[in-house]
Amino acid sequence: MNRIDRLFGIITLLQSKKYVTADKIAEKFGISVRTVYRDIKAICEQGIPVSFEQPKGYFIVQGYFLPPVSFNTEEANALLLIESIASGFTDKSIHAHYSSALNKIKNVLGTAQKERLELLNSNIHFQLPSCYQNNFAYLTKLQNAISAKKVLRLEYSNNSGEVSTREAEPIGLVFYAFSWHLIAWCHKRGDYRDFKVSRIRDILETDEPFRKEDHILMGDYMKHLPVPY
Numbered sequence: 195m196n197r198i199d200r201l202f203g204i205i206t207l208l209q210s211k212k213y214v215t216a217d218k219i220a221e222k223f224g225i226s227v228r229t230v231y232r233d234i235k236a237i238c239e240q241g242i243p244v245s246f247e248q249p250k251g252y253f254i255v256q257g258y259f260l261p262p263v264s265f266n267t268e269e270a271n272a273l274l275l276i277e278s279i280a281s282g283f284t285d286k287s288i289h290a291h292y293s294s295a296l297n298k299i300k301n302v303l304g305t306a307q308k309e310r311l312e313l314l315n316s317n318i319h320f321q322l323p324s325c326y327q328n329n330f331a332y333l334t335k336l337q338n339a340i341s342a343k344k345v346l347r348l349e350y351s352n353n354s355g356e357v358s359t360r361e362a363e364p365i366g367l368v369f370y371a372f373s374w375h376l377i378a379w380c381h382k383r384g385d386y387r388d389f390k391v392s393r394i395r396d397i398l399e400t401d402e403p404f405r406k407e408d409h410i411l412m413g414d415y416m417k418h419l420p421v422p423y
Contacts (some may be wrong), residue, residue: 195223197233200223200225200233200253201233201236201237203222203223204219204223204237205237205242205250205254207219207311208244208252208253208254209254209375211253211397212250212253213250213251213252213253213350214251214252214253215232215249215250215251215252216231216234216251216252218251218394219233219252220294222332228287234252242254242258243255243258246248263392265299267304267307267310270299270300270303270307270311271311271314273296273299274296274314274315274318275318276292276313277292277293278298278318278319278320280292281320282320282322282326282328283322283326283328283369283394284328284333284374285328285331285332285333285374285391286328286329286330286331286349287332287333287334287335288329288333288334289401291334291407292372293338297340305389319399323372324375325372325391326372327392328374329392330391330392332394332397333374333391335397336364336367336376336397337367338390338399339399340364340365340366340367341345344399344400344402344403344404344406344422345361345362345363345400345404345405346361346362346363346364346374346378346399346400346401346402347351347359347360347361347362347398347400348360348361348362348394348397349362349394349395349396349400350389350393350394350395351393351394351395352393357395358380358382358389360380360389361380361381361382362376362378362379362380362381362387363378363379363381363388363404363405363406363409364376364377364378365378365379365386365409365410365412365415366376366412366415367375367391367409368412368416368419370419371421372392373386373390373391373392374391375389375390375391375414376388376389376391377389377415378389379404379406379409381405386415387409410419
């Protein structure tokens, strides 16, 4: 990677995260920390206001507008391929949001790129095993609750088909055994529970913050799952 491409790559990385440390930049681009310092200086000299906060790292000053990022053909093709995977392995809500985002990306492509992308799209097919069911639209709500740390009220069906109402504090999502699973603290059980998302019958979003303050880290919880990670 030449220096110009690397500088654009660093700018894109800074756009995608709130803070990025010099060590993270160095690791991603295979350069020394000293080179990172020189690159950041070069970016600032081009009028892009990059600042630094100890110990969090570098960030682009809030309010500064950067023009839309351009995509090369390979990047656009990769995003198109992921749309098929998103449709197959997520749910209706995620697919709708991904398709909307992809359409925005297509708007910044050149005419020739768009034509090649449409040709590629007509020649990509994705077949799921019959055992996998994703005829629901809950993942977006679950993501929002996890990131906002808000309590959810779930109508949930157990293995016997019995439906109960659960108040839950969602801490993470994990995909295993061809199913999405919500990991959450269940107030009814007073413990963490693994809710199979396809068994959720309804979700009520609340503005109620988590009542439990010391939730387990998802990385630690996953050690107890019946699959290797």
